[in-house]
Every structure is written in structure tokens, then in C-alpha cells.
Amino acid sequence: MAAKRCKAKxxxxxxxxxxxxxxxxxxxxxHGGKSLRGLAHPNLRHGRFSKDLPTRLVQQYEAALLDPELIALREELALVTVRESDLLSRVDTGEAGAHWRGIQKxxxxxxxxxxxxxxxxAAGALREMERLTEL
Known part of the structure; x- marks a missing residue:
């Protein structure tokens, strides 16, 4: 059987x-066959209208949007957002790189x-690694 041909013109x-x-x-x-789709695509917002969101999940997704428990997570989401912002602000400072080099040493x-x-x-080096990896 011959391989299927591209439909692009x-x-x-x-x-x-x-x-x-x-x-x-x-x-x-x-013609776009290797383009990222679904969760792999960087511009995915919610996936509700995506062809890649399995139809079995659409109803669960819509129910989750209306769930009052999830709506109540606004404060927790704000905290996670602030923490994410803090971590991202450290990326350009080189803080993470210096920390990683210390662990490697x-x-x-x-x-x-x-x-x-x-x-x-050996015990001293192990203590230093533990100190550097504490959160």
C-alpha cells in the first residue's frame, strides 16, 4: 500500500x-505535520476548543469550570503565581547558575x-550538598 500523500497545495x-x-x-x-498540538503547543490556553482535547474530557472540563471548590482556590493560585514570578525573576540574575555550580563543586x-x-x-562535602539543596 502506498503512503498517504500530503493534502496541502x-x-x-x-x-x-x-x-x-x-x-x-x-x-x-x-506543511505543518510536525507542528506542536494540544498540550505540547506553547499557546494553549485551556484546550476546550482544541481538536486534541478528548471528547470524553470535555464534559469533565466544563464541570470543573463551575465547581465552587475550584473557584475557592483563587488565593492559592495567587500565591503560586507570586512564587512563580519570584522564581522567574531569579533566572536572569544568575542566582540559579551559581547555586548549581556550588552543588556540582x-x-x-x-x-x-x-x-x-x-x-x-566526604562528610563535609555531603553536608554542603545538603545545605545547597534545602528549599
């Missing part, structure tokens, strides 16, 4: 594309101490 010639389709799609990789020190059978240095 060229603007210049008006002829149908001869490329094979991407599995599960109707177009080839050149402590791990390297720990491995060196293990190779040398230096229990005191």
Missing part, C-alpha cells in the same frame, strides 16, 4: 504536494574524598 503551482504525510496527520513535515569534592578514603572530607 503549492501556492505557486496549485498542485498537490507529493510528500508523504506525518503519521497521524494529513500533511507532510513541510560539592559533588566533585565528595567524589574526590571517596576516592581518597577521606571520611571527614
Amino acid at each position: 503549492a501556492k505557486s503551482t496549485g498542485k498537490r504536494c507529493a510528500q508523504p504525510v506525518v503519521p497521524g496527520r494529513e500533511v507532510c513535515r513541510f 560539592a559533588l566533585a569534592d565528595f567524589r574526590t574524598a571517596q576516592r581518597r578514603d577521606d571520611a571527614v572530607a
Whole structure:
């Protein structure tokens, strides 16, 4: 059986594309067959109108929108939003990178101490890793 052909047409010639389709799609990789869909797409807002939202979930989604318990989570959502904003503001400062380098150094020190059978240095490096990874 021949592979399915892309359904897209060229603007210049008006002829149908001869490329094979991407599995599960109707177009080839050149005409959007590899585009992100559903939850993988960065512009997804809620998915209610998405072809990728399974029909079995639409009713549950609509019920969740009307659930008073979920509406009451406004304060918790605000707290999560503030925390997210705080974390994102730290990304550009290099704080996370410096922290990560400290953890990597402590791990390297720990491995060196293990190779040398230096229990005191290994314990110190382990304490440093624990300190750096505390939330």
C-alpha cells in the first residue's frame, strides 16, 4: 500500500504536494505535520476548543469550570503565581547558575574524598550538598 500523500497545495503551482504525510496527520513535515498540538503547543490556553482535547474530557472540563471548590482556590493560585514570578525573576540574575555550580563543586569534592578514603572530607562535602539543596 502506498503512503498517504500530503493534502496541502503549492501556492505557486496549485498542485498537490507529493510528500508523504506525518503519521497521524494529513500533511507532510513541510506543511505543518510536525507542528506542536494540544498540550505540547506553547499557546494553549485551556484546550476546550482544541481538536486534541478528548471528547470524553470535555464534559469533565466544563464541570470543573463551575465547581465552587475550584473557584475557592483563587488565593492559592495567587500565591503560586507570586512564587512563580519570584522564581522567574531569579533566572536572569544568575542566582540559579551559581547555586548549581556550588552543588556540582560539592559533588566533585565528595567524589574526590571517596576516592581518597577521606571520611571527614566526604562528610563535609555531603553536608554542603545538603545545605545547597534545602528549599
